[in-house]
Amino acid sequence: MRQFKSLAFIITSAALLAACKTPVKLNDTPVVERTTAPQSSTANDRDIRPVDTGATDELNNPGGVLANRSIYFDFDSYTVRDDGKPVVENHSNYLVKNKTRHILIQGNTDERGGTEYNLALGQKRAEAVRKSMSSLGVAESQIEAVSLGEEKPKATGSNEEAWAQNRRADIVYQ
């Protein structure tokens, strides 16, 4: 019984779907045909019409790859580590596709050393990210590399764990 009922359902559905197609008259223009087709008066309660809300900006997806905007550096190092490369690549891809977007790359250092020299070292980290992005095709006009030196630590402690958090470059969309 069950199988029969299912089969009957499929046959009925197929017949209904076939009925949706308005017979094409040869003298009609195809353009009109296409626009009128989905607006068939024989629409069924089980029809699905997809709705597009317009392009969603991946930048606003909190679970997306662009949500990660920090690139970390080793002590006394100013080259992008392997774990930072995907971050640079993801944002570069986005910036290449979205030419109207601009970013600040803010370089940071840990608290050890002089204020101004640390500002210069933070700049080196920002420049390393800028150069990587530039080599991936991002226009220079979309990027500004700046330094915050030791002034804006992410972690406040005076230990290696905190310092490692603070040796970083942040991508800030404007």
Add this chain to the structure above:
Amino acid sequence: MKKISPFLFGAALLASTAAHAQLHVEIAGVGSNQIPIAVAGFADESMAPAQISAIIKADLERSGVFKVIDAGTVLSDTANIDYSAWKGRGADALVVGSVQKLPDGRFEVRYKLLDTVKGAPLSTLPQSVEPRYTRLSAHKIADDIYLKLTGARGAFATRIAYVNENRAAHDYRLEVADADGEGTQVAVKSNQPIISPAWSPDGTKVAYVSFEKQKPVIYVQNLVTGQRTVVSNQKGSNSAPSWSPDGSKLAIALSKDGHYQVYSVNVDGSGLRRLSNSNGIDTEPQFSADGQSIYFTSDRSGGPQVYKMPASGGNATRVTFKGNYNISPRVASDGKTLAWVSQREGGYSLYAMDLSSGQELRLADGATEPSFSPNGKYIMYATKGGGRTGLAVVSTDGRIKQRLSTNAGNIREPNWGPFMK
């Protein structure tokens, strides 16, 4: 830390007032070189908002040059003085004076410096001041005493600028205080960091770096009018302003060409010109006292070292050689001494170098951001340790040390202002 606690307790009592700076003085190794001087209470000084004789005594004591004897009595500048009695108490000099309220609301402050050895007056300095300048009148008297008895110009009546920051509260202030840390006034209040304040040679303006635009930008602010102008906001970072001695230009550090280099710019922001040329970091420019040279920090040879180049740019010569981390050069007003910060054996220490002989002297440990007093006798610096920062002063010969701290926030980035009228 133990030494500072009684004073921190004192500061806590003032917690209801605005962040209040106080000095804690440590004097070591001066001994018999000190000039014994007695300071009497000034007649009617209690009517003025500041106790003039107490400020004079504190200034003289802090200098390390004097051994202050409390006269234990009030003596007006018109009193008859028994010189031999004061000489008998061990004083080579005696300070007396008086305060009088004038009909227009000002105070007339009169003082006399008396030479007890010669038994004759040595100096006077009559002043008529608004009530808010009574502290200043006392500092000026201390300057006069210092000049007459040591032959060198005193810096007690000068001011300092520094940053008072409370990061957790996003509260950053550029403050101005008397050289003793008293009389604090807020010049800039921001919710973003401020660094590298630098006084103009005439003492009416301060250049500084503000992060209010999410990046370092250089401003010059007229302290008197509060008007401020952007001196440099080039693409990238803008920092490390240093005034030329004539006050017309600033040497600055910019990253506009992809890495930090030294530039000069007119105070109105025009006439930007690149001065240094290296593939590494060039930053922290400082004009020499004669304006002919610029000292700066560069890592062109590996680690950061101090270099010197003509003020118009050109070939640089290396100045520091010991250690592999030498930063923050500052030159004394006589052009003879260089102060800078060197990292050796882990910590950051303040060093001074006799530029003619190259001889080095370690002045203090745990030190960054040095700044010379305008008479070249002292260096103020930021102390760093355990996350908390404060200010300290050391004499250029290393014998006298003072600490300055506040009851709230961290104070750092000191810059000692110039002589003013």
